[in-house]
Amino acid sequence: MLFVEANGAKIPAIGLGTWELSGRTCARVVEQALRLGYRHVDTAQIYDNEREVGDGVRASGVRRDDVFVTTKVWTSHFVPNDLERSVKESLVKLRLSSVDLVLLHWPNPHVPLEETLGALAHAKRMGLTRHIGVSNFTVALIEQAAALSGEPLVCNQVEYHPYLDQAKVRAACDQHRMALVAYSPIARGRIKSDQTLAEIGHAHHKTPAQICLRWLVQQNVSAIPRTSRVERLSENIEIFDFALTEDEMAIISALASPKGRLTDFGFAPKWD
Numbered sequence: 295m296l297f298v299e300a301n302g303a304k305i306p307a308i309g310l311g312t313w314e315l316s317g318r319t320c321a322r323v324v325e326q327a328l329r330l331g332y333r334h335v336d337t338a339q340i341y342d343n344e345r346e347v348g349d350g351v352r353a354s355g356v357r358r359d360d361v362f363v364t365t366k367v368w369t370s371h372f373v374p375n376d377l378e379r380s381v382k383e384s385l386v387k388l389r390l391s392s393v394d395l396v397l398l399h400w401p402n403p404h405v406p407l408e409e410t411l412g413a414l415a416h417a418k419r420m421g422l423t424r425h426i427g428v429s430n431f432t433v434a435l436i437e438q439a440a441a442l443s444g445e446p447l448v449c450n451q452v453e454y455h456p457y458l459d460q461a462k463v464r465a466a467c468d469q470h471r472m473a474l475v476a477y478s479p480i481a482r483g484r485i486k487s488d489q490t491l492a493e494i495g496h497a498h499h500k501t502p503a504q505i506c507l508r509w510l511v512q513q514n515v516s517a518i519p520r521t522s523r524v525e526r527l528s529e530n531i532e533i534f535d536f537a538l539t540e541d542e543m544a545i546i547s548a549l550a551s552p553k554g555r556l557t558d559f560g561f562a563p564k565w566d
């Protein structure tokens with residue numbers, strides 16, 4: 295497994311996303327993923343599956359220290375005392391004494407960023423998490439956050455796949471030595487029927503999803519594909535035995551379109 299190194303953190307390049315996984319399916323998929331070699335699991339308070347993620351981690355038999363666990367604080371808990379309480383609640387649900395990474399799930403313009411980041415840094419100093427970071431931050435917000443944070447921010451987790459150009463966000467992350475972690479990395483399954491990726495895949499004996507994930511990790515991005523199907527778990531991790539050429543990387547990057555974003559909400563920031 296490759297790692298993405300960022301401000302002192304070593305984030306496994308492929309992780310399991312758990313957005314919209316719940317109940318026994320979630321616990322079973324987490325357990326299977328870890329048994330297959332995954333070492334990175336991503337959850338969030340708002341996903342309402344932290345309990346099952348923790349169950350899956352324990353059931354896998356993989357040593358806790360060998361798994362990189364991320365959770366996220368929802369925007370309604372960004373006032374300092376709430377944030378600390380919320381992280382502690384996540385740990386209780388996960389039944390872990392600490393996580394590897396806690397992220398601010400989305401920006402919240404109604405609470406001063408400095409205060410929220412102060413509370414996040416405090417959570418790190420209390421030992422509740424090894425690292426801290428942000429999610430769904432634009433370039434301007436990354437700049438503000440990097441300037442205000444009392445502890446290094448190790449990543450910005452955003453939607454990223456071949457249909458969405460994230461060059462500006464990637465450059466801002468690079469500048470601040472933050473990793474970019476890609477959610478919806480196979481564009482919620484749309485990648486699977488992509489002709490261009492299928493053709494490139496043919497040359498490498500790989501599926502379109504594997505080509506897509508390889509394209510991400512070759513940019514030093516960590517990707518967290520979600521699946522509830524065990525056979526897909528293996529497919530998504532078997533991407534470390536080949537490399538894309540520069541031409542292939544460029545062909546895939548050219549698939550980006552202004553309409554490529556799949557996850558948007560009324561409370562989202564004005565995207566770059």
Ligand code: 1BO
Pocket residue numbers: 313338340477557
């Ligand atoms: C509302 C959840 C978005 C992806 O983490």
